[in-house]
Amino acid sequence: MTDRPDLPLLVTGATGVLGREVLRHARATGRPVRALTRRTAPPADADTHWYTGDFTAGTGLDPAFTGADAVIHCASDPRHPKNDLPAFRHLLEAARRAGVRHVVNISIVGVDRIPLAYYRIKRQGEELLAASGLGWTNLRATQFPQLLDGMLRPLGRLPVLPMPSRTPVQPVDPAEVAARLVALALGDPVGHAPDLAGPETRPATDLAAAWLRARGSRRPVLPVHLPGRAGRLLREGALTSPGHADGTRTWDDYLAARH
Numbered sequence: 001m002t003d004r005p006d007l008p009l010l011v012t013g014a015t016g017v018l019g020r021e022v023l024r025h026a027r028a029t030g031r032p033v034r035a036l037t038r039r040t041a042p043p044a045d046a047d048t049h050w051y052t053g054d055f056t057a058g059t060g061l062d063p064a065f066t067g068a069d070a071v072i073h074c075a076s077d078p079r080h081p082k083n084d085l086p087a088f089r090h091l092l093e094a095a096r097r098a099g100v101r102h103v104v105n106i107s108i109v110g111v112d113r114i115p116l117a118y119y120r121i122k123r124q125g126e127e128l129l130a131a132s133g134l135g136w137t138n139l140r141a142t143q144f145p146q147l148l149d150g151m152l153r154p155l156g157r158l159p160v161l162p163m164p165s166r167t168p169v170q171p172v173d174p175a176e177v178a179a180r181l182v183a184l185a186l187g188d189p190v191g192h193a194p195d196l197a198g199p200e201t202r203p204a205t206d207l208a209a210a211w212l213r214a215r216g217s218r219r220p221v222l223p224v225h226l227p228g229r230a231g232r233l234l235r236e237g238a239l240t241s242p243g244h245a246d247g248t249r250t251w252d253d254y255l256a257a258r259h
């Protein structure tokens with residue numbers, strides 16, 4: 001099925017860190033844009049048609065999906081990972097009912113390797129998508145600086161800041177991920193797209209030290225050896241994708257703008 005420029009793009013999770021950026025890039029295409037949130041009072045916004053729906057409950061989805069050309073799925077609930085699987089099934093059912101041409105999903109580099117509950121669920125979502133019979137594209141990205149920042153904040157109040165030792169990370173700007181997602185959505189479904197990772201790979205301890213400096217803190221970073229299989233995989237670089245360092249905005253760029 002070919003791209004229908006007159007039909008809307010639907011962005012899910014459109015109030016989130018990534019979704020907000022996807023919305024911005026989707027609007028810039030000049031296409032009609034729809035956005036989905038659980039909020040009963042969505043943001044007031046003349047350029048976007050907002051819908052209220054909940055993927056976990058499976059409610060309110062049909063009005064948003066009906067007539068959409070492509071869906072860029074950024075909705076996720078990492079605090080309740082178990083919700084994401086029924087939510088994903090509801091996404092696919094709604095897309096099938098509506099005859100959506102292309103479902104574009106955001107996933108995470110390392111979901112196929114790292115034994116964390118949220119990552120396992122993301123991987124299962126990828127498998128459901130691949131078996132759905134829908135036109136689909138899946139993009140795996142590395143961590144957003146906002147996520148790392150959010151993780152560092154509570155740790156930064158401790159006298160020393162504990163961080164996993166010898167663990168490389170490769171943060172990528174969500175605006176760059178958003179641009180890639182929108183470009184993918186406008187094209188034909190490609191299945192698994194090449195990863196998108198940030199421009200530099202640095203030890204997590206190094207990022208934490210830069211974060212402390214940016215906040216004017218002299219507290220030290222305490223390297224902590226993470227035990228077990230997950231710790232070993234993290235040290236081996238399971239969160240990184242060095243062959244796909246296509247992002248341009250660095251951690252230091254983020255810190256300079258944020259702090």
Ligand SMILES: NC(=O)c1ccc[n+]([C@@H]2O[C@H](COP(=O)([O-])OP(=O)(O)OC[C@H]3O[C@@H](n4cnc5c(N)ncnc54)[C@H](OP(=O)(O)O)[C@@H]3O)[C@@H](O)[C@H]2O)c1
Binds near residue numbers: 013039053087107
């Ligand atoms: N953060 C990272 O470093 C990173 C890296 C790579 C990939 N990703 C992936 O990128 C996606 C977005 O991440 P993010 O950091 O932007 O997350 P986020 O800021 O937490 O945004 C997620 C959005 O999902 C919506 N949502 C949650 N549960 C929902 C439900 N049951 N029904 C409908 N909407 C629901 C929420 O919107 P409302 O509250 O308005 O409903 C929320 O704004 C996720 O799939 C994540 O796995 C994230």
